Amino acid sequence: MNAQPTFYRERIYPLLFMFIVTFLCILLTAGIYLLTQDRASANELSFTRRAILQAGGVSFENTTAGIELAFNEKIVVEDGYYTTQGPEGTRYIIPLQGPGLWGTIAIMVGLGEDMKTFSGLAIVSQNETPGLGARIEESWFTGQFQGKTAPFVMVEEGTASAQNEVDAITGATRTSEYFLNLTNRAADDAQSIIRGE
Amino acid sequence: MAKNTLRKTFIEPLGKNNPVFVQILGICSTLAVTNKLQNTLVMTLGVMFTTALSSFTLSLLRNHIPSRIRMMVETMIIATFVIIVDIVLKAFYPEMWKQLGPYVGLIITNCIIMGRVEAFALQNKPMLSLVDGLASGLGYTYVLLAIAFVRELLGTGSLWGFRILGSWWTNWSIMIMPPGGFFVLAILIWVIRETIMKEAKA
Amino acid sequence: MNESMMPFAIFFASIFTGNILLTNYLGMCSFLSVSKELKTSLGLGAAVIFVMATTTPMNWLVYEYLLIPFGLEYLRFIVFIIVIAAFVQLTEMTIERYSEPLYQSLGIFLPLITVNCAILGVSLFMVIREYTFLTSFLFGLGSGIGWFIAIIAMAGIRQKMKNANVPPALEGPAITLVIAGFMAMAFMGFSGMIALS
Numbered sequence: 103m104n105a106q107p108t109f110y111r112e113r114i115y116p117l118l119f120m121f122i123v124t125f126l127c128i129l130l131t132a133g134i135y136l137l138t139q140d141r142a143s144a145n146e147l148s149f150t151r152r153a154i155l156q157a158g159g160v161s162f163e164n165t166t167a168g169i170e171l172a173f174n175e176k177i178v179v180e181d182g183y184y185t186t187q188g189p190e191g192t193r194y195i196i197p198l199q200g201p202g203l204w205g206t207i208a209i210m211v212g213l214g215e216d217m218k219t220f221s222g223l224a225i226v227s228q229n230e231t232p233g234l235g236a237r238i239e240e241s242w243f244t245g246q247f248q249g250k251t252a253p254f255v256m257v258e259e260g261t262a263s264a265q266n267e268v269d270a271i272t273g274a275t276r277t278s279e280y281f282l283n284l285t286n287r288a289a290d291d292a293q294s295i296i297r298g299e
Numbered sequence: 300m301a302k303n304t305l306r307k308t309f310i311e312p313l314g315k316n317n318p319v320f321v322q323i324l325g326i327c328s329t330l331a332v333t334n335k336l337q338n339t340l341v342m343t344l345g346v347m348f349t350t351a352l353s354s355f356t357l358s359l360l361r362n363h364i365p366s367r368i369r370m371m372v373e374t375m376i377i378a379t380f381v382i383i384v385d386i387v388l389k390a391f392y393p394e395m396w397k398q399l400g401p402y403v404g405l406i407i408t409n410c411i412i413m414g415r416v417e418a419f420a421l422q423n424k425p426m427l428s429l430v431d432g433l434a435s436g437l438g439y440t441y442v443l444l445a446i447a448f449v450r451e452l453l454g455t456g457s458l459w460g461f462r463i464l465g466s467w468w469t470n471w472s473i474m475i476m477p478p479g480g481f482f483v484l485a486i487l488i489w490v491i492r493e494t495i496m497k498e499a500k501a
Numbered sequence: 502m503n504e505s506m507m508p509f510a511i512f513f514a515s516i517f518t519g520n521i522l523l524t525n526y527l528g529m530c531s532f533l534s535v536s537k538e539l540k541t542s543l544g545l546g547a548a549v550i551f552v553m554a555t556t557t558p559m560n561w562l563v564y565e566y567l568l569i570p571f572g573l574e575y576l577r578f579i580v581f582i583i584v585i586a587a588f589v590q591l592t593e594m595t596i597e598r599y600s601e602p603l604y605q606s607l608g609i610f611l612p613l614i615t616v617n618c619a620i621l622g623v624s625l626f627m628v629i630r631e632y633t634f635l636t637s638f639l640f641g642l643g644s645g646i647g648w649f650i651a652i653i654a655m656a657g658i659r660q661k662m663k664n665a666n667v668p669p670a671l672e673g674p675a676i677t678l679v680i681a682g683f684m685a686m687a688f689m690g691f692s693g694m695i696a697l698s
Contacts, residue, residue: 116365123372127379128576134383135575138390145393201507203514205630229400229630231524234476236398272472273689276518327618330526374586378579386575401625404578408618410530476689477524481682485675492670 149226151177156224157195157212158186159248182295191215196292197226200284203276205229207238211288217296218289220247235277243271253286308431312438318411319442320491325411326484328402329443333483334475336459339447340440341395345384345403347436350412353377354420354432361421373416374407381406411435446483450474508636515643517691521619522651523684528619532652532681533674541610542656548610550645552592553623556585557641560624561634581624586615619648654684 148166151173155162162172177195178185184195192215199208207228212221223244230236237243246268247254256270256278270278312318318325329346332338356376357364364372385403388396396403406412415435420428451457454474456464473479521527528549535545560581568574589611596608614620623644627637658680667676 111365116368119363119365120368120371120375123375127375127579131379131382131386131575134386138386141390142386142393145390149393204511204519204626205632227397229626231519273476276514325530327527327529328622330529371586374582375579378582382575382578385578401622401629404625405527405618405622407578407582408621473686476685477526478682478685478689480526481678481685485671485678485682488675488678489668489671492675 153210153224153226154184154195156244157210157222158184158193159188159212159222160186180296183292186212188214188221193221194292194296196288196295198284198288198291200280200287202228202230202280203235203274204231207281207284209284211285211292213288213292217292219249219251220285220288221249223247223285230274230277235271235274237271237274238277238281243269247285252289254282256282305427305430308427309434312431312434313441317438317442318414318435319439320488325409325414325439326443327409328405329409329439330446330480330484332399332402333443333447333480334450334454335398336444336447336451338395338398339443341388341392342399342402342406343436343440343443345381345388345406346409346411347433347440348384349377349380349406349409350415350436350439351429351432352380353412354415354428355425357416358420358423358425358428373413377412377416378407411439442487446480446487449483450479454479508633508639511632511636512639512643515640516647516650517688520647520651520685520688521622521644522648523681523688525622527622528617528648531613531617532648532655533677535613536652536655536659536677539653539656539660542652544606545610545613546649546652548607548614549617549619549648550642551607552585552589552611552614552620553645553648554638554642556588556620557623557627558634558638559588560584561627561632561637564628565634577625577628582615582621585620585624589615619644651681651684651688655680 144166148169152162152164152169154177155169155172158177160172160176162168176186183197186193186195193212194217195210195212197208198211199206201207205228207230208226210224210226212223213219214221225239225244228236228238230238246262250265250268252266254266254268255264257267259269259272261267262269268282325346329339329342332342353373353376357373360372381404384406385396388399388403415432419431423431448458451459452463453471454476456462456468456470471479474483515521518524522529522532531545535541563580563584564574564577568577568580573580593608593611596604596611623641627640632640655677659677662676671679
């Protein structure tokens with residue numbers, strides 16, 4: 103009579119308890135996940151589209167609806183790249199990726215008609231150190247490529263003056279170098295993507 | 300009487316029982332994002348939410364949890380709330396979610412949460428545990444916001460992303476870099492111990 | 502830089518420039534409390550290396566072959582921590598049974614490790630940065646070694662410091678944080694060490 107409850111309390115009850123807790127926890131998270139899944143994937147899409155718009159130098163309203171509107175109106179999707187009409191002619195927007203310090207950096211680069219001059223640049227994804235390398239996402243950094251032509255030279259933060267100079271990020275020399283390699287590749291990559299070589 | 304306990308439970312973690320100063324707990328994952336006020340606020344709100352609700356839930360279950368699997372159940376429940384924070388951030392504040400990256404997930408191993416559950420929630424009633432969790436989270440929040448305030452202001456001359464100091468200001472880059480976090484926290488602990496703690500002792 | 506060299510660059514970066522303790526502040530709790538004694542630091546440091554180097558690839562396999570195929574990526578926090586806890590528990594039991602001296606020097610630190618944020622942190626970084634299996638292993642191993650070096654150095658300094666005259670309010674964790682700050686600065690100096698380009 104005594105053995106039964108002890109066995110139950112020692113073995114079955116903990117297992118049962120753990121099982122129920124696990125079940126409820128997973129049910130709860132799965133429910134919330136499914137409820138927000140559409141929203142999350144819409145955000146992903148919106149992120150990429152915003153990067154394309156920024157790289158193309160297209161002005162847009164920074165909301166999900168604004169991004170969609172501007173994207174549908176101004177951007178032409180080609181095979182592996184995008185184009186848009188700027189004031190001085192066609193702009194090509196190409197996706198690029200390469201190694202960063204910690205992982206892959208993916209960017210969108212907008213090039214002018216000559217396929218050399220940058221019309222803009224935007225980060226799609228990066229995993230650099232927050233507060234250091236991750237500052238490549240900040241607009242002062244991405245903005246300084248606008249209107250400049252590769253090959254770029256990195257100079258100390260806050261000192262860029264010449265046409266091909268860009269400010270590096272203090273404390274993130276590695277990331278800055280990787281980023282520079284990536285952008286210096288842009289013109290060549292654009293040729294091969296667009297000409298389909 | 301009951302009202303007094305409630306009050307005391309709420310006040311203590313804010314002052315003389317502050318989790319960061321007194322117990323030096325839980326600075327792990329959040330200190331890494333204290334170079335920006337915005338990121339810090341979101342992270343600490345996540346910690347506060349998780350601490351409060353984990354304490355509440357585990358306090359509800361406290362008489363039913365078999366002692367052998369106590370840690371497992373605690374981890375499970377904490378992880379669940381952190382996943383909720385992560386999913387909600389991803390859906391509604393995708394930019395913040397991208398910036399915080401893995402640090403949201405690391406809230407699970409924040410020692411404050413497990414510490415409050417073990418030390419308080421398992422002995423007290425659900426409502427009281429909820430208050431304790433909230434207050435501990437709040438005590439944690441203001442300390443980390445103070446650190447972020449100093450680091451962002453000195454490191455970038457701005458607050459909340461807006462430029463505050465004029466162009467005469469030379470950024471102390473060391474502040475937004477990792478060593479800055481160590482120094483600011485150390486100095487803060489020093490100042491607090493030198494002033495408030497001494498009064499409390501006397 | 503050659504992309505096949507990437508895993509090794511990450512290995513060195515995770516030991517020095519991107520030291521998980523000194524740049525990401527992970528594993529601070531045990532770092533502050535254990536670094537008082539050189540001997541215990543050695544034990545805990547070795548245990549951290551072992552657990553990181555084994556659980557990171559394990560979590561990689563679980564993530565790649567269990568979570569992704571079933572679309573359960575959002576459960577990774579729970580799954581990773583369970584894998585780590587279960588692995589630590591198993592190792593502790595094995596060591597206790599087979600080697601008494603090893604248990605005394607290493608095994609007793611294992612329970613402390615489950616709550617060490619650095620272990621979970623490495624697994625989460627690995628997922629976000631989309632590492633391959635080899636890179637995950639080297640990243641785990643490197644981060645472990647980096648943590649080991651940091652805690653040993655700190656324990657050595659703190660033992661010497663027992664003779665120093667520290668202001669009473671700065672004693673204990675505060676002065677440890679100051680030293681950690683200087684160590685972080687010193688480790689940042691390594692960033693010029695490996696020329697990656």
